[in-house]
Structure formats: structure tokens, C-alpha cells
Amino acid sequence: MAYQAEYIWIDGTEPSPLLRSKTKIVADGQPLPVWSFDGSSTNQATGDASDCMLHPVFTCPDPIRGRDNVLVLCEVYNGRDSKPHRTNTRAAAVKAAKKYAKHEMIFGIEQEYTFLKLDGTPLGFPNGGFPEPQGKYYCGVGAGRVAAREIIEEHTQACLDAGLMIEGTNAEVMPGQWEFQIGAADALTVSDHLMVARWLLHRIAEDYDVVVSFDAKPAKGNWNGAGAHTNFSTRAMREDKDMKAIKAACEAIGKKIDLHVKNYGHDIESRLTGAHETAPYNKFSYGVSNRGASIRIPGQVEIAGRGYAEDRRPNANCDPYTVTRLIKETVCSAAE
Numbered sequence: 578m579a580y581q582a583e584y585i586w587i588d589g590t591e592p593s594p595l596l597r598s599k600t601k602i603v604a605d606g607q608p609l610p611v612w613s614f615d616g617s618s619t620n621q622a623t624g625d626a627s628d629c630m631l632h633p634v635f636t637c638p639d640p641i642r643g644r645d646n647v648l649v650l651c652e653v654y655n656g657r658d659s660k661p662h663r664t665n666t667r668a669a670a671v672k673a674a675k676k677y678a679k680h681e682m683i684f685g686i687e688q689e690y691t692f693l694k695l696d697g698t699p700l701g702f703p704n705g706g707f708p709e710p711q712g713k714y715y716c717g718v719g720a721g722r723v724a725a726r727e728i729i730e731e732h733t734q735a736c737l738d739a740g741l742m743i744e745g746t747n748a749e750v751m752p753g754q755w756e757f758q759i760g761a762a763d764a765l766t767v768s769d770h771l772m773v774a775r776w777l778l779h780r781i782a783e784d785y786d787v788v789v790s791f792d793a794k795p796a797k798g799n800w801n802g803a804g805a806h807t808n809f810s811t812r813a814m815r816e817d818k819d820m821k822a823i824k825a826a827c828e829a830i831g832k833k834i835d836l837h838v839k840n841y842g843h844d845i846e847s848r849l850t851g852a853h854e855t856a857p858y859n860k861f862s863y864g865v866s867n868r869g870a871s872i873r874i875p876g877q878v879e880i881a882g883r884g885y886a887e888d889r890r891p892n893a894n895c896d897p898y899t900v901t902r903l904i905k906e907t908v909c910s911a912a913e
């Protein structure tokens with residue numbers, strides 16, 4: 578029987594791209610074709626040369642439609658010269674994956690996000706006012722402490738049904754803020770799964786008239802921002818016994834502060850202030866168990882002498898293809 582394929586792609590909206598998708602009916606037994614879309618409606622082309630092309634790169638079962646239906650994550654290519662579109666950051670990630678394959682890097686990304694009402698107020702904030710200060714919300718339970726758990730339940734099960742590498746979820750420090758983790762896997766897998774998990778979150782919350790915001794600082798003032806802590810390891814970092822490879826990786830990243838921070842998501846300066854469990858965006862530090870450092874080395878990693886490190890700086894609205902590529906290029910080129 579014919580089935581529905583939801584073609585998902587990343588658009589050209591500035592300063593932070595949005596996800597788009599459209600449905601193709603595919604005849605039974607037919608492969609997924611390359612498909613075109615109107616790039617002039619997504620800030621990816623001009624009206625006089627509007628065709629852009631969707632190239633399927635990752636497919637999984639569609640947990641919302643069920644049956645034989647699928648979700649299809651795509652890379653965007655130019656219609657005219659069939660080169661990767663300027664918004665296609667995955668193409669560069671594929672090149673970096675090949676170049677540094679021997680380091681066997683793996684990543685785990687902690688995606689934080691904030692639920693908003695349709696008027697833009699965070700869920701759990703009273704209209705025109707503020708809830709009680711932060712303290713009781715992180716990993717909380719009970720009315721008045723957490724909001725919209727039904728969406729989290731539905732989203733987590735949907736990710737599992739789709740076969741995504743979701744690892745866990747938790748309510749965050751600010752009301753209406755939540756997190757899920759994806760990994761640990763190679764950069765392309767973790768980024769592809771993360772993009773589909775983001776799409777599923779938007780799609781499920783849509784049924785509740787709830788907006789999903791990946792803004793770095795959705796509520797100004799004394800409220801935590803939203804990040805995407807990126808945990809990473811090379812084979813050497815995982816197999817060492819003396820922390821040497823982990824320290825070398827941190828030192829290498831510390832030499833390229835601007836390159837990383839500029840590419841870790843829009844409005845990072847508002848989030849990385851030095852308060853609210855962050856380090857200032859323009860200073861670099863790393864430390865064991867330190868949630869006020871740019872890079873944290875988990876306590877148990879120091880005890881074992883090997884494992885991974887956590888770059889705490891990427892924003893919730895970051896591009897995972899670019900963040901993982903930069904960490905990979907910086908860490909691996911320094912190790913060669």
C-alpha cells in the first residue's frame with residue numbers, strides 16, 4: 578500500500594533556522610525520491626529561481642501516523658547547480674566525519690527548551706507576572722512545580738517508537754523548561770536524531786497549542802537560559818588512564834574561543850553571563866565537576882582517569898552539525 582513520507586528540512590530563517598516539512602505519498606515498494614520545494618518561501622532562494630532540492634539522508638518510522646509511514650530528514654541542495662545549499666551545514670559535517678574518522682568521536686547532546694503559551698509567555702508564568710523564584714522546579718513533581726508533563730510523556734514515547742537514541746528527560750530550573758538527551762553516537766547520527774526529535778516536539782506540542790522555544794534566554798532577568806550541553810569523547814579520551822587526552826582536548830578548544838562561541842547559537846552573550854550555571858562567553862575555563870566552567874569534566878571521569886568532557890556553552894538553538902563539527906576539528910587536529 579502507498580505510504581506517507583514526511584520530508585523534513587532546516588530552512589533559512591535568520592537568526593535561527595526553523596524546521597519545515599511536507600508530505601509525499603510514495604507508492605508501495607518505491608524508493609524515496611529527491612523532491613523540490615519553494616525556497617523563496619523559506620528564505621532559501623529568490624522568487625525568480627525558487628527551486629531547492631530535498632535529498633533524503635535519514636529515515637525512521639513515523640510514530641505519529643504509525644502504519645508504514647515514515648519521517649525523512651533531508652539535506653537541502655541548490656536547484657541550479659546541485660551543490661549543497663548555503664544553509665546545508667550537514668554537508669560539511671559529512672566531510673569532517675570522513676576526515677577524522679580514525680578518532681572515533683562520539684557525542685551526547687542535552688537539549689533544553691522552553692514551552693510558551695501562544696502569547697509568548699513561558700508556561701507556568703502567570704499572565705503579566707512572575708512565578709516564585711527558581712528552586713523547586715528542577716526535576717520537580719506536582720502541580721505548580723512542573724508544567725505540560727503530558728507533552729514530555731508523549732514526545733519521549735514518540736522518540737522511542739521512531740528508534741531515536743533518546744536517553745532521558747528532566748524538568749529544568751526555570752518553570753516551563755525541560756530537557757531531553759540524545760546519544761551517545763557519532764556526530765551525524767546524534768545530530769540527525771536530534772533534528773527529528775526537535776521536529777517531533779514541535780509537532781506534538783502543536784496539538785496542545787503550546788509553542789516550543791529553543792531561545793537561549795527566553796525570560797530575561799534572574800531565570801536560567803536554555804542550552805545544549807555537548808558531551809564529547811575521542812577513542813583516546815575514552816581509553817586513556819591519566820586524563821591526558823581529555824586535558825589536551827580542553828586546552829585545544831580553549832585556544833579557539835571566538836570560533837566556537839560565534840557558532841554555538843544566536844544570542845549566546847545573553848545566556849553565557851557567568852551566572853545561572855554558565856561561564857562568561859568571552860572567557861574559557863575547564864574544571865572537574867564545575868558547572869560554572871565552559872567545559873566540565875564529570876567527577877567520575879576524573880576518578881577513572883578517562884571518559885568524556887562536556888562543553889556547556891552551546892545554546893538550545895544551536896546547529897548540532899556545526900557544533901559537533903567544530904569540536905571534532907579542533908580536538909582531532911590538535912591530536913594529530
Ligand code: ADP
Pocket residue numbers: 683684685686687744758759760761806808809810815884885887
Ligand atoms: P548532566 O545533566 O549531569 O550534564 P546528562 O545525564 O543530562 O548529564 O547527560 C550526559 C550526556 O553525556 C549524555 O548525553 C550522554 O550520551 C553523554 N555521554 C556519556 N558518555 C559519553 C562519552 N563517552 N562520550 C560522549 N558523550 C558521552
Ligand code: MN
Pocket residue numbers: 687756
Ligand atoms: Mn542534563
Ligand code: MN
Pocket residue numbers: 687689749756
Ligand atoms: Mn540541563
Ligand code: MN
Pocket residue numbers: 687806887
Ligand atoms: Mn549537562
